[in-house]
Amino acid sequence: MSIFINKKTKLLVQGITGRDGSFHTQQMINYGTNVVGGVTPGKGGTKVAGVAVFNTVEEAVAETKANASVIYVPPAFAVDAIYEAVDAGIKLVVCITEGLPANDMMKVYPHVKAKGARLIGPNCPGLISVEQSKVGIMPGTIVKKGNVGVVSRSGTLTYEAIWALTMAGMGQTTCIGIGGDQVIGTNFIDVLEAFEADKSTKAIVMIGEIGGSDEEEAAKFIKKYVTKPVVACIAGQTAPPGKRMGHAGAIISGGSGTAKDKIEALNKVGVPVAGSPTEIPVLLAELIKKSKKKAVKPAAKKTAAKKTAAKKKTAPKKKTAAKKPAKKKVTAKKTRTTKVKTVTRKKMAAKKK
Amino acid sequence: MKIHEYQAKQLFAEAGIPVPAGEVATTPVEAFEIAERINKPVMVKSQVHVGGRGKAGGIKYAENPEAAKVLATNIIGMDIKGLTVKKVLITEAEDIISESYVGIILDRATKKPVIMVSPAGGVDIEEVAAKTPEKIFKLHVDPVEGLHMYQARNLAYKLYRDIGQVRQAADIIMKLYNVFWNVDASLVEINPLITNPAAKVIALDAKVNIDDNALYRQKRIAEMRDIESEEPSEVAAREGDLSYVKLEGSIGCMVNGAGLAMATMDLVKRYGGEPANFLDIGGSSNPQKVVTALKIILGDTNVRAILINIFGGITRCDDVANGIVAALNELKPQIPIVVRLTGTNEKEAANILSSYNLPFEDTLDDVVKKAISLAGIEN
Incomplete structure (x- = not known):
């Protein structure tokens, strides 16, 4: 098992025709990542490393059923690329690009949340689920x-x-x-x-x-x-x-x-x-x-x-004192866990079914 | 990026925030002329990128133009916390009735701008936050919605009771928020925000820091950069597209990646040395960057040994090795250099460097220890 990405991850590469995008597309494919498509406006219909390139994320998602995307586009266009990905229904967006203005990030973050998507980065190396999938660099x-x-x-x-x-x-x-x-x-x-x-x-x-x-x-x-x-x-x-x-x-x-x-x-x-x-x-x-x-x-x-305790009834004081706080700790932890972990638990319960 | 008080006040004035009249001077004569034009008592304020200018004697009151000239003579060239004063702001002196604080920064935890106000202005706000946190009032702003007038007014009520002053302060807070957003600031601050005997609310000081990531679209602000007020080696690094911070130690460090660069510096300290710098050559492996980086490190006369630590991922070790060779030939360094190149194309790198007799280490810990021993630091 792994988190966020696995063998089922179908990846789009935004900025696939660029220097970094094309290089790392090949690297990811070599690792075994299922790269299903790429996006560069104006380059639709071409191929990079055997991967079909589309003009828009929307089109790419419709064709490939991609469920994740990785962004290599230059900083001035990267925030727009995040909006485009989540608006097209992508649930995991990994932004490798460095140098995104903080103001733009403050605005895009609640948008990503509202769409129920996850953004990793920006300015990050991405992630690897070992022997399953590699997204990033x-x-x-x-x-x-x-x-x-x-x-x-x-x-x-x-x-x-x-x-x-x-x-x-x-x-x-x-x-x-x-x-x-x-x-x-x-x-x-x-x-x-x-x-x-x-x-x-x-x-x-x-x-x-x-x-x-x-x-x-x-x-x-x-x-x-x-x-x-x-x-x-x-x-x-x-x-x-x-x-x-x-x-x-x-x-x-x-x-x-x-x-x-x-x-x-x-x-x-x-x-x-x-x-x-x-x-x-x-x-x-x-x-x-x-x-x-x-x-x-x-x-x-x-x-x-x-x-x-069973043997010596005369000296129970120390023992009970030592036992009680230990018990308390356990219960305290449990109650706290139930509060925040509901989401994870629901997921787990769903999986069990 | 930091800009000076006089530049920040210019941005404030354009946004409609009341600031005292003033102009910047680089000579005592200019200071005299400006004070004459203002035709009132003035403050002579050193323009350096450091806090605590007043305590350091860098802000003085001048009754008349002649006094302003004398003070400017003293202050220009003065050293404040290691920075030389090159400019002074000559600005109308105000009588102060009350001093407050207004600031806006990006709150990383909530990913929103946070406006902070305090009736305890005019002093170091971090001290207020530490000693009397109940005197600081905060408001997180929804970055998409922006700031509402009532929110600004509620904050203003934390500072003033008089409705006239509340309205003025609320207006200033609204405008300050616009400045924060429009210039891609990472911080805007008025400390102090004063009231004068005429019950007018005025920004007596101004501080604006800009998000470096947004400078590409803030051309005008980018031009405000005062290169003279910065460490020359840091300017050279920026021009060479390197991240560099000068420190006081003797072990020069050249690393790829910011996190690894910091971890390498920490290890230098751990094994008994002191890092001379932070230097990240970045993800690319352009050999010219390596030459520039070594040139900058060698320019620091405190450096007694240089350690190069590269963990090749996208960065190719052979590219870095070629850069090292070019730098050795061009710069002919007289101090020891110890190298660790691991990851992508490390064998090719070792071959390239084999004829240069540089000490080569395999691990991070070893390269740091070697550099310290070569620098002759007793452990």
């Missing part, structure tokens, strides 16, 4: 099939982290770059929720960076709803305040958005933060070990406690 050679979900605001740093996992023998389910801009369509929480619901994903790696408060929000979400082990990595500990570090969103402004704050927030909810990408698999292995122990321990404790 991530190198297909570094991934390996497994059970770790990877989500990141970065591009090459993600590759570095994926490579470290692969070298350590820890394969992946889906690897996704959500983009480095200020306004992005899919944030950490959206992806964490999807990974939590995905049965084949057993552990999660989250790569953040300075700027904004997405990592802090993710930490809160993890505490409440994520049961799978999560390891993080935060880039930009040495970044000075007030300077944009490449990504439009990577800026410490007004003293907020520092790496220190993010690391603290994550550590507080039990998410270890790697100091280097190579440390990620090490921390993840430790955490998986621990969580397995944890999963065993409470049960063992309970039976042990029951036994001792």
